Amino acid sequence: AERMRIQDTYVKFEAGIKETQYNLTGTVIDPANGTIQYKTLGANTTFTESIANGEFVTLMIDDGSGRTITWPTITWIGGSAPILQTSGYNVIELWRVGGTVYGAFVGAA
Numbered sequence: 001a002e003r004m005r006i007q008d009t010y011v012k013f014e015a016g017i018k019e020t021q022y023n024l025t026g027t028v029i030d031p032a033n034g035t036i037q038y039k040t041l042g043a044n045t046t047f048t049e050s051i052a053n054g055e056f057v058t059l060m061i062d063d064g065s066g067r068t069i070t071w072p073t074i075t076w077i078g079g080s081a082p083i084l085q086t087s088g089y090n091v092i093e094l095w096r097v098g099g100t101v102y103g104a105f106v107g108a109a
Helices: none
Strands: 004-006 010-013 021-023 034-039 055-061 089-097 100-108
Touching: none
Parallel strands: 021 034, 034 055
Antiparallel strands: 004 010, 055 089, 089 100
């Protein structure tokens, strides 16, 4: 059965795409571990990243205690790093284009 077709203007996937989920126990955000990463903060945290041009990560952070996060150099959509909710997961998209890492707070889930 056909699973993928590449045309001049599009790629069609018949069986869908499965993303890898990763429980981020350390502090390095690396798409090689999975494009959906989740972390429960147990202390103030300083993240680093290993995102190459064209890569992205969906980061889900559970910050139940209002911890302080120190982010690597990120150009935030909206101008500044998000203030995280202390209930549920905070969903953040990170991606790199032209050597710059961009970040956007999607919302709390």
